[in-house]
């Protein structure tokens with residue numbers, strides 16, 4: 466199967482500044498892939514090159530089998546884009562906006578279904594400019610998926626969402642992934658990457674510094690577990706590769722007060738990776 470996205474030696478130079486250097490990426494069809502990295506790392510630049518919205522300085526890129534720098538309208542109809550900054554849709558209401566965008570695509574989803582999916586069904590008659598920031602973002606997501614894209618680009622999609630809206634959005638992304646949509650997601654929320662992504666890559670200063678599944682990134686699964694508990698002598702903390710054995714030995718069949726067993730979170734690993742490259 467040809468990968469949905471294949472990139473080699475990607476480079477982008479702005480005057481006096483290299484934003485992306487030697488990036489190599491391969492995203493399989495149906496995969497949810499998350500690009501992580503600090504502000505200014507080059508995520509948006511990379512994604513916009515793949516969307517055909519920016520020209521690369523050098524390197525090879527293939528998106529759904531075509532070069533995004535030269536691909537035409539038929540190709541564009543196969544991808545969906547949720548941008549970081551939304552365009553302002555004039556005087557239309559939410560329902561009209563979604564129906565208007567649906568007309569651009571050969572085989573769109575049902576606009577009412579899409580509004581339901583993103584949790585805006587009750588806002589169908591509200592003017593776009595009267596939406597809250599988070600609701601506006603949900604409309605952006607609706608417009609990104611209305612064309613039934615094979616490949617969906619999501620650039621920081623849940624910025625400004627309340628916790629419930631984020632969880633709802635995650636459910637939506639999982640259902641799109643289950644239908645076979647390939648998804649490239651950039652996010653600053655590590656829990657979001659962990660919940661959604663099959664694989665993640667960390668970009669720092671324009672280069673990929675780590676890549677893998679969320680659970681294996683930066684040798685995470687091989688790190689010690691941290692066991693914490695309390696007894697009459699106070700709080701204790703021990704690091705071990707064998708937390709079950711340690712807890713069994715400690716407890717002698719009785720309850721240990723305030724017992725927790727934890728491993729490095731994806732955020733811990735991410736911060737370590739970014740720290741190493743700073």
Ligand SMILES: Nc1ncnc2c1ncn2[C@@H]1O[C@H](COP(=O)(O)OP(=O)(O)OP(=O)(O)O)[C@@H](O)[C@H]1O
Nearest residue numbers: 479480482484502503504505506507508509510511
């Ligand atoms: N049009 C441009 N002209 C010049 N420099 C630019 C341009 N666009 C981006 N840059 C620079 O390129 C680098 C990468 O920017 P980019 O927007 O790709 O980062 P990012 O990883 O998406 O950041 P964020 O997390 O803040 O969205 C930054 O140093 C930025 O200042």
